[in-house]
Amino acid sequence: MKTVIFRGPYDVAVEDRPMPEITQPTDAIIRIVRSCVCGSDLWCYRGLSPYTVGDGLGHECIGIVEQVGPSVASVHGGELVICPFSFSCGACANCRNGFESNCGAGGCFGGPDGLAAQAEYLRVPYADGTLVTVAESPTREHYPDKLLAALTTLSDVMSTGFHAAVSAGVGQGDTVVVVGDGAVGLMGVLACDMRGAARIIALSGHEDRQRLAVSFGATDIVASRGSNAVRDVMALTDGVGADAVLECVGSKQSTETALAVARPGSTVGRVGLPHGAELTAASTFFRNVGVRGGIAPAHRYAKDLIPAVMSGRIHPERVFTVTTGLANAPDAYRMMDQRTTVKALLKVSEI
């Protein structure tokens, strides 16, 4: 089967790999329908993550269940399922508490263990605790392209944006700042809109992303960065700062900006992988600014968000600014690396 393979920095290729097989009684095999390229895949692409030449890539997908192991109870052949970017046992305390991304038995798709989601087929460990069923017998008629794309976002990017908003405690009537105009930040804007924020200030210096942010519910755009962005947000909020802030980048500068525009009593919900970000007492404790968040429990959010997607209340699929086939994955990586596209959807097969 075809799989996207890491060949070295700035070099991915679509290669043949053996079909995955059930290795544990709790496994399932899914035929992938849609996959996509994540901002975090670019860390690998750029040679900044500990990937080895030959590793399979990708961790976001939806698919059709092909086969289940003998212990799998809640997932059945033929079902359309969302496969969150991390697998989880579904039984431990963290899973029961809705923090499946912290399951002690779990792990992430993509990487050296052969569980690549930019591929034609995928072995899913702990199928019962991992997969989220959308439909028992999906038909092409009821699941057009847009809907499949929207469902694909629940496997990671939309769930991660939503986790930022939940972690920040975004509520009805709030003024919110979203730091980061990548796909996760844009989904964060949508999540704030869903949660009733009255004012959503999106930080973005790129016109195409500004337009997308507005389409997702942003009411204000701040195009500046760093201390200028802080000044501009403060000017927009009467010098007070925001009731909640979403940090969707993880860099030192973005984190400092997020903390600085958060008003005393508010919380920064962060989902950007921290690299160089420091939480000082001056920026948190002495301003009564909280910090929450982490790796999103996409399993829980996928379940919670399916109704909003199915009803057409939200259109997270707009985050995909390119749609192409699995064979063109190298182009998709290139475009995302050069920021000429926000996020690329990969059509792998049809239902």
Place this chain on the structure above:
Amino acid sequence: MKTVIFRGPYDVAVEDRPMPEITQPTDAIIRIVRSCVCGSDLWCYRGLSPYTVGDGLGHECIGIVEQVGPSVASVHGGELVICPFSFSCGACANCRNGFESNCGAGGCFGGPDGLAAQAEYLRVPYADGTLVTVAESPTREHYPDKLLAALTTLSDVMSTGFHAAVSAGVGQGDTVVVVGDGAVGLMGVLACDMRGAARIIALSGHEDRQRLAVSFGATDIVASRGSNAVRDVMALTDGVGADAVLECVGSKQSTETALAVARPGSTVGRVGLPHGAELTAASTFFRNVGVRGGIAPAHRYAKDLIPAVMSGRIHPERVFTVTTGLANAPDAYRMMDQRTTVKALLKVSEI
């Protein structure tokens, strides 16, 4: 008037100072009825804070309003008032949001500016935004010693413990860990009990404080420290950790312990002044553990908690293990420094 004065490390004395006077139209002068010694006063006592010889000390008190400036509207002569440890304008966005401790025009009592609360009289800036009225015409009969002591805790220690519980999001049925068996930690235990925590695990290695913790609602005591405390809490929580954690010390070790016993999805509410505490990505982000808190908005909590004190629902005055006169303040400092008492109440005058 008598005032407790910093004479140098491990040396405080009660000296005569001029009576305070109204200097701004928004000021009030109060006659102090009860004051007390705070754990944070010990930083000064030990020579670790930037105090100068001759500075007046203390920031927790209740009193009777003696005089108000011409602009003061909501506070009147003769009223029994709680004076929070920080003063605040009452009009800015942070004050209106209930974070008076982050008021841009505000500041703390005690220190070089002559606003010492371990004294017979005190000038209170922004009386309308700072003072919390308990009674218009208090009588000795209705305000016995115990009640005055309980009200005094609202000026700082009980409000600070409550802020830890609120910041940690302690709710009905939660399992909570309280790190720190000082006066603030003990008030944190009481706050968790008030908020309906089902299980309150107090970390304390001292029998007298363990007994107090139990009297405030602790259900379990862990006497070990550091990694042993983490091990013991984990054993008590089936290896999961707590639903909420209160950090009431601020040291590197106590903060690390607090973060380590917090389960994924929970929040550490911290009120201990951070000294050496680091919030790493590994202990927060990758465990989905949040951190909130800071300097408590005692004005808001004092208002909120008066009914619980007046009705006898809570008895925070039990935290005072010594009661003495203002003249004996040097002994009170000595006992608290040597941890032979939890917290000392200073009787200054009577109503």
